[in-house]
Amino acid sequence: xxxxLIAAQxxxxxxxxTAITLANDADPRTLALAGVQRIDLHFPKxxxxxxxxxxxxxxxRLGFAGEIRATGDVLMDQLVQMQRTGFDAAVLxxxxxxxxxxxxxxxYRGFYQGDAVQPQPRFGVSA
Numbered sequence: 001x002x003x004x005l006i007a008a009q010x011x012x013x014x015x016x017x018t019a020i021t022l023a024n025d026a027d028p029r030t031l032a033l034a035g036v037q038r039i040d041l042h043f044p045k046x047x048x049x050x051x052x053x054x055x056x057x058x059x060x061r062l063g064f065a066g067e068i069r070a071t072g073d074v075l076m077d078q079l080v081q082m083q084r085t086g087f088d089a090a091v092l093x094x095x096x097x098x099x100x101x102x103x104x105x106x107x108y109r110g111f112y113q114g115d116a117v118q119p120q121p122r123f124g125v126s127a
Contacts, residue, residue: 002105003079003083003087005092006091008094009094018036020039020040021040021042022039022040024044033064036064036066037067039064039067039068040069041071042071043070043071043073043074044072046074046078048073052085055085055086055087056086058086059085069088070087070090071091074091074093074096075092075096076100
């Protein structure tokens with residue numbers, strides 16, 4: 001899966017998608033997801049990671065198949081973990097370089113542990 005990166009200045013463009021914004025202290029399990037195509041999860045500051053947990057809940061436990069988009073104080077060094085917890089897209093903070101951000105995905109080509117996207121570990125477990 002390739003994560004879609006969006007420059008801050010391009011984030012306000014209307015795209016005609018049925019989207020909801022979830023505050024980072026809200027419980028995703030309370031959402032009515034029928035007809036929702038995108039959920040925007042907000043990072044009020046880069047040290048607040050509650051949206052990671054929300055994305056994981058939406059993907060793995062609630063089975064949300066639409067786009068999960070990171071907004072707010074999104075830094076390029078968070079992108080790989082965002083993708084692993086279920087985000088499809090991220091609106092980068094204005095001072096983040098789009099090309100350098102994309103290069104983050106080339107730094108880590110695989111993981112041994114499972115995640116929200118690939119729940120099975122890379123290796124088989126023998127009994």
